[in-house]
Amino acid sequence: MVTKDKQNREADVVSRYSKKRSASEAATTFSLVKKTYPDAVELTGTPPGTRGMLLLVACFFVFIAAISANQIAENVLVHEMRRVSHIITSIGYLAFIVLSIYLTAFCVRLELFKPEDEPIIFDRKNRKIYRLFMDSDSSWKGILRPWPVRVAEHDWDLAEAEHHVSVNANTATISRVHALIFQMRKSRASAEIVDGFAVGSSLQLGELTVPAVWEYIRRFMEENGDHLPNSESVIEMKKPASLLDSILAVGLYGENFRKWWRSERALTILALIFSPILYPVLTLLGLFVWLGYKTSKPIVWPEEIKRKIGNPLQ
Template sequence: MNIKNNDPGVLKSFRRDQAAAQNGISLGLIKNVYDGAIEYTAIAAGMRGMIMLAGLMTAAFGIWWGQFFLFDVLENRKFGPFMLSVIFCSMLFFISSAYFAIKFTRLELFRPEDEPTLFDRKNRKVYRIYREVYAGWRGLLTPWPVKTAEYDWDLIDVQHHAAVTTTGSTVSRQHGLIFLVRKTATDPTLVDSFSIGNSIQMGEVTVPAVWEHLRRFMEEDGPHLPPGEVLRLAERPTTFWQCMASTGPYGANFRLWWHEQTALMVLGVIFFPIVFPIMTLLGIFNWLSYKTSIPIKWSPSVQAAINASSPKHS
């Protein structure tokens, strides 16, 4: 079904009976394949720890700006209406920074080891394991439960979304492949939504191509994996040093990265005082994320539906 949507963030509503791209791709997101099902991972390789790093860096930036304005007011010792507004803004910086630091840390720690999505063409079902995250300060201080959801494939509409972001000097668009779940065949009320991939992987060209592979698989008995692609390796680092090696040019990675990405490595060496602390923090946060991760598994009913005891090797 091709639904209409006046949201300017929706670039396209995809049709199931119409090709969205010449070729389909998976971007290495498929982690398991079964006789009539494919399982997508939600956490791209090397991404664990990135959320926490981004949140803490954002918080540090906000605290720095807040104290900069606050100390300027205290040094001048002039507490007129303008200065009081500056103090108020400084407090907002501190509060917002604390919120981002806590929320992004919670997003990374004690999260499920994966939040996969399973597309079952045999039974025309979609299954998800995900952590429900609540917004606001109240939600920040409440438990975030891990849940499982099951949807009818025929009640799902798929869209290409794009959001404009700016850093002050540059403007870019973040793309997403979004799945919207309707209540019933006769009631278009949206009851849930989810996505596969992330804004780093997804782009204007890759979103239609990722959908095209899934469309062919579910609607046209297409292959489990796109031609030339392999399953995502789900190897989990078991030690601190393995986590460090998975996120930065440490040990044997230095020579490998130097050979494959010489230009970036040269820049990394030049800006070593900046790059090294960031990569080290990312490795530490990666280790903390794995160390506190929550094991997951599909329910017996889902495993029976997809015949999980007999995975298909592609």
């Protein structure tokens, strides 16, 4: 019998990759590799440009809660709940407030007081995958409890890589979100999935980059491929030294503005036109990036894993 969860998972899968067959002519790290070892590579789980975004989303939910609270106050103080419609709409707005509080709290928990990174190590010598992650709990009780940091070890031979696509639609646009997902089987004899995780950010990966990133991993693990193909380099996971550095890094200020002006002049002019809206949002994002780094916890891999992969090359 196929469960509903499995049906949903099947509907999202557009490709299942073979470890023995090429999935793309090109292979790229897509700026995900942060460290290399003699026979292993460490990929970042928090790609540059993704930190702080959830706190920005949380602001939207706070805005929704504020509007809903204002509508309830108007129904109580102005209309004095004279009609059934006032009572019904107030209950609806109250539901919006409760949902917004939950989503805001969840976004805050996902961004603050988390590990500096949630990296994944692919170890071809021992045919293992190691990952360090925060074990989040999305229940109401879970949001109020500490979230432990865990380390998982998986057999490469039990990993199944999949290309997932989900469709986001609204009244104006339809967009497709692509993700590279690893599903871990229980054993060689069982197809039961016991764990799963994503590589890279679905905000950055696309239709062509998902198979190219998988192809890089596949070649490295199966064909003794290069640590860094096509003259690519490891990314520098550098913390901003101050709040000002965080704001300058995400906003169209200084060097960022000069780069955009040289390469994307039309978009830069458009950004200047909408600067009364854009710049406050980017400044707020810079603040959230700084808060994320300021409250983050250092990464500590277990000594057993360090012994297996050896000292980093770079």
